[in-house]
Amino acid sequence: MSIDFLKNKVILVAGGTGSFGKNFVKFLLANSEARKIIVFSRDELKQFQMEKELLDERLRFFIGDVRDLPRLERAFNGVDIVVHAAALKQVPILEYNPFEAVKTNILGSQNVIEAAIDQKVEKVLLVSTDKAVQPINLYGSTKLCAEKLFVSGNSYSPDRSKFSVVRYGNVIGSRGSIIETLVKSKSSKVQITDLAMTRFWITLDQSFALVLFALENMLGGEIFVPKN
Numbered sequence: 001m002s003i004d005f006l007k008n009k010v011i012l013v014a015g016g017t018g019s020f021g022k023n024f025v026k027f028l029l030a031n032s033e034a035r036k037i038i039v040f041s042r043d044e045l046k047q048f049q050m051e052k053e054l055l056d057e058r059l060r061f062f063i064g065d066v067r068d069l070p071r072l073e074r075a076f077n078g079v080d081i082v083v084h085a086a087a088l089k090q091v092p093i094l095e096y097n098p099f100e101a102v103k104t105n106i107l108g109s110q111n112v113i114e115a116a117i118d119q120k121v122e123k124v125l126l127v128s129t130d131k132a133v134q135p136i137n138l139y140g141s142t143k144l145c146a147e148k149l150f151v152s153g154n155s156y157s158p159d160r161s162k163f164s165v166v167r168y169g170n171v172i173g174s175r176g177s178i179i180e181t182l183v184k185s186k187s188s189k190v191q192i193t194d195l196a197m198t199r200f201w202i203t204l205d206q207s208f209a210l211v212l213f214a215l216e217n218m219l220g221g222e223i224f225v226p227k228n
Contacts, residue, residue: 003032005216012079014066014112017046019171020127020207024083027208029056040064040075040085066108068220072115079119081215084112085127090138098138105142106149113153116161123142125214126150128167128201128223130200147223154220162220166210169200202226 003203011028015021016039028037040062047061064071066086076082087105088094094101101204109126116124131140153163202210206226214224 003028003212003216006081007033008035009080010034010038010078011081011083012040012062012075014040014084016051017041017043017126018085020204021083021085022046022050023151023204024085024208025050025059027214029058034058036060038062038075038079040072042224064102064220067112068102069111069115072111073118076115076119076121080122082112082116082121082124083127083211083215084109084124085191087127087143089129089139091131091137094138096140101138101142105139106145109146110151113149113163114154116163117153117157121161122179123168123215123218124150124161124163125211125218126163126165128165130167130169131134134168151221151223162218164214164218164220166214166222167223167225168202168207168210172201172203173205 006028011034011062013021014024016025018041021039021041025037025039028034036058038060039050041047042063042065044063047063051059062071062075064075066072066084086108086207088101112124115121128143128144129140130135131138131144135141135144147165147167150165153161157163159168210224210226212224218224
């Protein structure tokens with residue numbers, strides 16, 4: 001996979017201590033010549049652990065929340081590329097805490113857009129989900145709203161920042177996924193919603209390839225969906 005287009009770029013990953021974010025940062029450090037990679041997240045412990053594990057002078061850490069626009073403005077200063085992977089994602093929990101999902105997944109995404117435009121970030125990519133398609137739960141609904149915001153964000157920045165979306169399904173082995181749940185479970189039984197249900201699976205490496213393809217080829221306004 002050629003990622004020469006990232007040479008000398010400053011990249012910020014919002015939600016950089018999550019399952020995708022952390023592994024994507026590790027991949028970039030190992031395979032790209034990015035000048036600087038910034039991890040933006042709320043979790044100080046995970047940032048501390050990540051810093052000790054990776055030990056790379058190109059790595060920077062920002063404690064912050066996408067709900068906090070002034071903090072995003074500061075973090076995006078001098079950044080070329082933003083990958084927005086910060087979100088609340090646990091479906092049952094969000095059903096009981098609906099406005100928390102709205103504040104992070106919708107209002108937080110709008111904050112990312114506004115900060116990127118103000119700081120003249122070159123490219124901004126939203127990591128979305130297949131659950132945004134005809135959503136039947138709050139999580140999918142908030143991600144659908146985030147997608148709409150990102151696509152329309154190009155109208156406010158026709159000559160500067162470009163905004164696009166990648167949409168994929170369940171990452172195999174990610175934190176809180178069904179595979180991790182099964183591995184940790186002491187029960188031999190799995191409760192499913194319907195016998196006819198299907199799952200859209202993707203590996204971490206496939207998610208990296210999709211994100212990098214989108215970053216290299218985006219013109220602004222696309223929703224990139226992988227096909228097997």
